[in-house]
Amino acid sequence: xxxxxxxxxxxxxxxxxxxxxxxxxxxxxxxxxxxxxxxxxxxxxxxxxxxxxxxxxxxxxxxxxxxxxxxxxxxxxxxxxxxxxxxxxxxxxxxxxxxxxxxxxxxxxxxxxxxxxxxxxxxxxxxxxxxxxxxxxxxxxxxxxxxxxxxxxxxxxxxxxxxxxxxxxxxxxxxxxxxxxxxxxxxxxxxxxxxxxxxxxxxxxxxxxxxxxxxxxxxxxxxxxxxxx
Amino acid sequence: xxxxxxxxxxxxxxxxxxxxxxxxxxxxxxxxxxxxxxxxxxxxxxxxxxxxxxxxxxxxxxxxxxxxxxxxxxxxxxxxxxxxxxxxxxxxxxxxxxxxxxxxxxxxxxxxxxxxxxxxxxxxxxxxxxxxxxxxxxxxxxxxxxxxxxxxxxxxxxxxxxxxxxxxxxxxxxxxxxxxxxxxxxxxxxxxxxxxxxxxxxxxxxxxxxxxxxxxxxxxxxxxxxxxxxxxxxxxxxxxxxxxxxxxxxxxxxxxxxxxxxxxxxxxxxxxxxxxxxxxxxxxxxxxxxxxxxxxxxxxxxxxxxxxxxxxxxx
Numbered sequence: 334x335x336x337x338x339x340x341x342x343x344x345x346x347x348x349x350x351x352x353x354x355x356x357x358x359x360x361x362x363x364x365x366x367x368x369x370x371x372x373x374x375x376x377x378x379x380x381x382x383x384x385x386x387x388x389x390x391x392x393x394x395x396x397x398x399x400x401x402x403x404x405x406x407x408x409x410x411x412x413x414x415x416x417x418x419x420x421x422x423x424x425x426x427x428x429x430x431x432x433x434x435x436x437x438x439x440x441x442x443x444x445x446x447x448x449x450x451x452x453x454x455x456x457x458x459x460x461x462x463x464x465x466x467x468x469x470x471x472x473x474x475x476x477x478x479x480x481x482x483x484x485x486x487x488x489x490x491x492x493x494x495x496x497x498x499x500x501x502x503x504x505x506x507x508x509x510x511x512x513x514x515x516x517x518x519x520x521x522x523x524x525x526x527x528x529x530x531x532x533x534x535x536x537x538x539x540x541x542x543x544x545x546x547x548x549x550x551x552x553x554x555x556x557x558x559x560x561x562x
Numbered sequence: 563x564x565x566x567x568x569x570x571x572x573x574x575x576x577x578x579x580x581x582x583x584x585x586x587x588x589x590x591x592x593x594x595x596x597x598x599x600x601x602x603x604x605x606x607x608x609x610x611x612x613x614x615x616x617x618x619x620x621x622x623x624x625x626x627x628x629x630x631x632x633x634x635x636x637x638x639x640x641x642x643x644x645x646x647x648x649x650x651x652x653x654x655x656x657x658x659x660x661x662x663x664x665x666x667x668x669x670x671x672x673x674x675x676x677x678x679x680x681x682x683x684x685x686x687x688x689x690x691x692x693x694x695x696x697x698x699x700x701x702x703x704x705x706x707x708x709x710x711x712x713x714x715x716x717x718x719x720x721x722x723x724x725x726x727x728x729x730x731x732x733x734x735x736x737x738x739x740x741x742x743x744x745x746x747x748x749x750x751x752x753x754x755x756x757x758x759x760x761x762x763x764x765x766x767x768x769x770x771x772x773x774x775x776x777x778x779x780x781x782x783x784x785x786x787x788x789x790x791x792x793x794x795x796x797x798x799x800x801x802x803x804x805x806x807x808x809x810x811x812x813x814x815x816x817x818x819x820x821x822x823x824x825x826x827x828x829x830x831x832x833x834x835x836x837x838x839x840x841x842x843x844x845x846x847x848x849x850x851x852x853x854x855x856x857x858x859x860x861x862x863x864x865x866x867x868x869x870x871x872x873x874x875x876x877x
Contacts, residue, residue, distance in 0.1 A: 384783060407788070410785050410786060410788070410790075411785065413783060413784065414784075414785035418784075424779075424780045425780075426777050426780060437780075438784050441781075441785050441790060442785075443577075443583060443584070445579075
């Protein structure tokens with residue numbers, strides 16, 4: 334059973350060139366994989382199609398049994414609650430504390446305050462931010478901000494986590510720590526799709542890799558093939 | 563970073579509880595924004611209050627003028643001064659005849675003596691009347707019309723016994739016309755300035771949305787519904803509306819206080835007990851509710867437009 338399926342998906346912006354051309358792939362339940370390619374290859378567009386920031390021009394994106402072409406109106410918001418998103422620039426609310434930032438997805442789901450506090454603290458502990466819950470994002474280092482962004486993405490235990498260049502601004506040690514955290518998520522029922530152009534890091538992770546070039550999926554490399562390299 | 567067991571699934575929550583929590587969240591966050599920017603908030607409320615105070619003030623003036631003219635409207639009598647040679651017995655006979663008509667509700671007879679006594683009492687003309695010697699006043703019939711008073715006044719003027727018929731229908735008609743014109747002017751001004759207030763709120767909320775565009779984008783990506791995003795702005799609009807309605811009422815109250823005494827003195831010099839009246843409790847509540855709804859509507863229009871622009875589109 335796949336969590337995510339791209340079926341001949343193309344995306345063309347009005348007046349522009351094709352951002353994606355006939356891309357097809359599956360993400361399995363509990364699988365972690367990478368999408369790589371040079372800047373402008375279509376990685377971000379692909380992720381934007383998953384959390385419905387965009388809609389494809391052609392083809393179908395299926396999330397489990399859900400055809401995203403049919404997701405409209407209020408259901409767009411409900412779909413996004415099933416997808417955790419990590420951004421390179423964190424996108425934290427700078428006038429809210431770490432705790433308040435991480436609790437947002439749970440507030441949106443209408444959880445009780447006690448349950449929210451328990452889950453937020455659990456996520457912050459996992460990411461080594463237990464002592465920073467009252468801090469404002471501006472008081473944190475770039476690495477800490479990224480970890481808050483990840484805590485916010487995983488606190489609701491989404492079916493799929495998508496991360497757009499999550500280690501772009503981080504030093505190699507911290508990048509490795511974050512990748513280790515992502516690696517632990519599939520064991521908890523969350524599939525992980527990471528877009529990165531950091532090839533050495535991608536190779537080190539020894540996971541399945543999709544290679545995009547000018548919007549086309551040019552390679553789908555299995556983990557064992559990377560191990561051979 | 564440490565490994566911990568996954569959190570247990572949360573117990574399902576009732577829709578009403580979630581709805582209540584989301585409203586509380588919006589209520590608190592919108593109030594927070596109002597108090598975080600006191601000067602901007604005060605300016606917005608001030609402009610809106612002026613826009614609301616003008617039609618409300620006009621309404622108040624018209625209401626008082628209507629009340630003042632109400633007592634005039636009630637006295638619809640036609641005064642028929644009879645010829646000097648008509649005595650009281652003939653006048654009584656004429657009053658009885660007139661009282662039998664369908665278009666006459668009542669007839670009251672005032673003898674010259676009664677008229678003289680009244681003049682002495684009210685007019686302070688005692689010495690002048692004494693100097694004249696004989697009572698110069700004729701018999702007066704006060705006729706209360708039951709139907710078309712203008713036609714009745716015409717009939718009374720044609721009576722051979724009538725010397726002078728006084729009927730104030732014309733100026734009352736003009737006053738009515740002015741009051742109708744004033745009421746219409748108030749409606750037009752109210753609509754225009756209400757629209758102005760709506761635009762002020764809309765523009766303020768639009769600026770607020772622009773300032774929080776990034777935050778709204780993040781909330782949308784996290785799965786916030788349009789309602790969740792819209793709600794704090796609706797509350798914000800309602801706060802602006804309520805506060806400006808309250809300020810407009812306070813300003814008009816102060817204006818009323820300043821004018822009350824001179825108006826009462828002016829009325830007293832004409833022998834009237836007229837006093838300026840302000841808004842009743844019902845009116846105050848209606849103004850506050852109306853202003854709140856106006857603010858809510860302004861915010862709703864702008865947020866609705868913004869949210870439509872942020873939806874994923876097919877290309």
